[in-house]
Amino acid sequence: MNSLYRMLGWQESSFDDYRQAYAIFGGSVLSDPRILQFIHRRFNLNERYFIKRDRANEIVGGVCVWDNHFVAGDQRVACKHGIDRYPLNFDELVLPIKLSHSTVLPFRTKFLSNLNQCALRNSSHLLNARREVSIVRDVSAKTRSSRNRELNKFLKAGGSVHCVSEYDHESLMNTYAELYFQRRNQRIDMDTTRELLSEIPDLMFGHILAFNGEPCAMQWVVKSEDHRQVYLDYINAGMNLSLSHLSVGTLAAWVNVRAALEYGERHQKQVRFSFGRPTGDYKERWCDREPLYRVIA
Template sequence: MFGWKKASFDNYVEAYNLYGGGISTSPEVLQFLHCRLNFNEKYFVKIDGNGNILAAVCVWDANYLAGDPNVSQKFSNPYPVCSDEIILPIKQGHQCVLPFKSKFLSCKNADNVINGFHILNAHREICFVKKLSGKTVNTRNRELKRFFNNGGKLINILNITTDEFVDIYDELFFMRRQIHIDKKAIKELLDEIPSLKFGNILFWNNNPAAVQFVIKKQCVNWINFDFINIGRDMNLQDSSIGTIAMWVNVRDAITLSEKEEVEMRFSFGRPTFDYKERWCTKEKLYRVITL
């Protein structure tokens, strides 16, 4: 086990509070999922000679890192928690061998995990919002001002109930994709962990126009924002409505991160669409090679 010892959930919480992690590996999300799905979860820690925790990990299905999308799919996880990146709570500078599998280890842990490799990982990457130029910010703000001048308004999702948000998101998602979301699963997640809530809904002439569904989790050195999906009224002629829906959330994420004086990690997921090139830079994902 390369020095890893079995541990408790409380040990894991201690490590996460010390060293941070991602949304899918946060104690709140793990506890939520473990109460509803049988991942056969186990916790392990590395400790130093004085008994201090250096690293912690939650393992699913015997030997996979918790949050691994393949395991989530295997167990039919209906809850909208992104698994595009797995960030483990490991002390900066500590190096270890992970005897657990995944192809989605974050570059945050690249220097920690000796047996993590990008070159052997089909060049998997993830997109994070980059530092936007002054020109881009001015352009986005002009689009937003025009939206307001033409009858648009914003409502922060913290100012409405979870039921109202889920109904609006479902309506706009169906307009865009002609399928419905799992309203029960989203409502259950947001009601159980309200701190995940983040973002704004765009209204045009008092009707829902667009929403980018984002969840957030702050840890010791950064704030994670995960872009889950987007819905919009496809009948609106303003082609920038989707861009505005994304911009108001990115703008608020920047403001919050600066206020908290921590790094912003706003994920747009895997590089699947061209528009992400305009918003993001790419970070490598690592495969953990085990025996």
Template sequence: MNKMFKKIFGWECSSFDIYQQSYYKFGGSVNTHPKILQYLLDKKICEIDFYHYKEKDIIQGCFFEINNKIGINLWRTYPITSDEIILPVNVDKKVFLPGRSNKISSAHSNHFYNTIFTKFRPKKKFICLAKDDFSKKSHKNRRNEFNKFIKEGGVVKNVNELQPEQLANIYALLFKKRFQDNVKCYNKEILIDFFTYFKDMIFGYVLFIDGSLPCAYDFILKAESDKWIYFDVPNGGVDPDYSHLSVGSILMWLNINEADKLCNDKNKKRLFSIGLYDPKWDYKTRWCNKVPVGKTIFM
């Protein structure tokens, strides 16, 4: 989409600084967080074009493009998902979004004139967003699983207790145990660099058995703005030898509860993504609601 076309719809070339200010004011997702973009720029991984829309000299929204497409598509090399894109825009305005994407969050369902979310859209995608609450029975079951895990020698540690290299090693170990050779894990050096750079955004717990043996870890990044805190789970791993202790379920329960506590303490909305929905990953529906992502049209 050329710059002249963008200008016709009121969008101007912008800067990282303007984008960053808009993000913290209007909110966004993890994959649109300024620090994620700063990482890509610092490492010279790609070029990023920024745009903003304003009325009466007041910025009302921003977006960015990489290779003429909205969002980041580097998940094969870096643990950055692009399953759902939330852009920093004023929710009280409705504008034309002059860019290409098929992963626009349903949070934008009334913000852009040219996005569709209908069930008639071919190859419709769904994102899994954690439910706002769970039944008393679910909480009771998770508590029972947790107590059994502790009695069997289980230990829970906050990620803040571990160094980036430790977390990277744990992630790689459990990822490979979970997926074997069916899914390629990220390069170890990239993981260590990523965990170091984003230490302040890493969130959640790691489960250990027999004191020091890691058995479950979901890599979670959190992105905070004035509007909400967005939690994103690019992927994780579990040791199948301990599936009888329901370590995956215990970990998810602990992480969602901790996210709720943080958001309640800060009086902010909680958004918690567990990635794309696929029938073969139907276990996600225990924790999540299926929410469609949209596509820009007339591009």
């Protein structure tokens, strides 16, 4: 099998080589070297790193592999090992591969991003049960105006908006846990959430809505970024359902979408904001569906 990898131009390498590829080409949250290290410290995945170089010996791609055959972050492996108990989104993988370089990737996944498919000759959407992911679309001037009117109505009624950076990790988790319980009547796993934030303290992004001083709605959003792009994953939400007449769920999404767009403009980076699988009608309000690709190996 190693001879096949070499024949296709992929050489087994070090974590530092992979981190260099990520620094050059970027990738989604699950491809972030910080996230991979966090996971590898806790699970036996037989992780391996592979790098591809061009004829000038320049890196044109990198990939981390789990269980010898699967691209790191693949949902099947995450569920098998229980990695999905951490508040991360396993619905899309963006790999640090040069988009203009056409190659064959000798590792499997069914969750390859539309961003990578043009570079991988052995990827297919048609052979992938037509899996899709919801990606936030550009916001029209009309939508922006409508949402800001709703937000101003909420603020005048006694609402307020607070950045997650205003909260320490324990307060942030407690707030989310309570709002999640109010929405679903279920409790989140505080221990895994605490582990993640303790090791990667700048992972969180977004805002919390409060009404009359009490938190009332929030999305759990995680962030990774490279020198060109910001990747945001919406994991889940919590809210006080008694305030649904104030559209707190819609507003919780809007303040984060708006903040993401402003963050991208301020840092002159593209923003890719994923709402995960298209599982709810409300996602259609914010997102376009993009195909996911199966890497056939």
